[in-house]
Amino acid sequence: MAESSKEELFQLIKRLGTLITVKMSNLFSISFQNLDLRSIGAVAGLAVAVVFTWRLLRSPGDGSQRRQQKRQASTPSSSGTSTHSNASLIPSAACLSSEDSRAQNAVDEFFQPVKPTLGQIVRQKLKEGRQVTCRLIGVVLEENSPEELQKQATVRSSVLEVLLEITKFCDLYLMERVLDDESEKRVLEALEHAGVFTSGGLVKDKVLFCSTENGRSSFVRQLEPDWHIDTNPEITSQLARFIKYQLHVSPVRTERTAANVFSAPTLEQFFGAV
Incomplete structure (x- = not known):
């Protein structure tokens, strides 16, 4: 996986984590009478998956690569390289709102109210x-x-x-x-x-x-x-x-x-x- 793709995935997981925290606080304020074991298991499974992915993205190798990339980006270079670096930042900024929307939609869909039997x-x-x-x-x-x-x-x-x-x-x-x-x-x-x-x-x-x-x-x-x-x-x-x-x-x-x-x-x- 390319470093930029990993960084985007990392940001998406962070957004998911924030949204899930809000949803979980609302969810556990509701009576557990409306939850069955399958629903609770699904919530726990999602939480484990998010934590595992976050820890994987936070591995030492990835961290050192990101630090190295940051140092390289701060080093003066030719005008062509600088232009390419700035251009690569534009689509990332433009994708922020769409990533937020995807994360919000994914969490909203998962935390749909459980219909009572x-x-x-x-x-x-x-x-x-x-x-x-x-x-x-x-x-x-x-x-x-x-x-x-x-x-x-x-x-x-x-x-x-x-x-x-x-x-x-x-x-x-x-x-x-x-x-x-x-x-x-x-x-x-x-x-x-x-x-x-x-x-x-x-x-x-x-x-x-x-x-x-x-x-x-x-x-x-x-x-x-x-x-x-x-x-x-x-x-x-x-x-x-x-x-x-x-x-x-x-x-x-x-x-x-x-x-x-x-x-x-x-x-x-x-x-x-x-």
């Missing part, structure tokens, strides 16, 4: 709640009434990923009002076919059925969850005094009935999964 978002939104009860109709299932369940039961594909994330760290109970035993069987088969029971976080014994809306409210009161998710505004209003947090799922925007009651068009939209 769906699991992290779910935990944050549920405020680390450990027990959740959730209605099936209109939230997990496509159907919107017990009468529809007498014909079919279909799990909404868009909600499945969120549901499985909840089961990873929450004790989840699903519940619904049904009109007959066939509807109950149909719902369980739909959940099993969708893979809800394969993750290990949810079992069939935690899918509860009742014959009235008050029965579902009674289930929630007995379980005393941290969160209850429902589509019925009356039940949500009744439980507001007893349940820590609730999510009212409704395609129509409604007024917030209590400070501990949130609302969203769908469960997955509440977690920003769509």
Whole structure:
């Protein structure tokens, strides 16, 4: 590598070091909850690479060559040589701004904010709640009434990923009002076919059925969850005094009935999964 190229690389590494120092100070002021091990490893790897390259460029041989070159440049010489030396300095000065820009762009690209995972978002939104009860109709299932369940039961594909994330760290109970035993069987088969029971976080014994809306409210009161998710505004209003947090799922925007009651068009939209 030519001495001028080494000098340019050395200056670029110095700029990178300055920019990285600023970025690292900002980065570590952010909560480590938004960083994963891969991100931290990448930062450490970059820091090691920068230090190694800087030490390589600062080797004694290079230093003596730079000192020798400096002495040669200060020695009087012919006018042709002086003109050549001055001309070589012009492009170096002109490249300073472009090198700064490249260094800034490289560091900015590396230190892009780490996007939280769906699991992290779910935990944050549920405020680390450990027990959740959730209605099936209109939230997990496509159907919107017990009468529809007498014909079919279909799990909404868009909600499945969120549901499985909840089961990873929450004790989840699903519940619904049904009109007959066939509807109950149909719902369980739909959940099993969708893979809800394969993750290990949810079992069939935690899918509860009742014959009235008050029965579902009674289930929630007995379980005393941290969160209850429902589509019925009356039940949500009744439980507001007893349940820590609730999510009212409704395609129509409604007024917030209590400070501990949130609302969203769908469960997955509440977690920003769509």
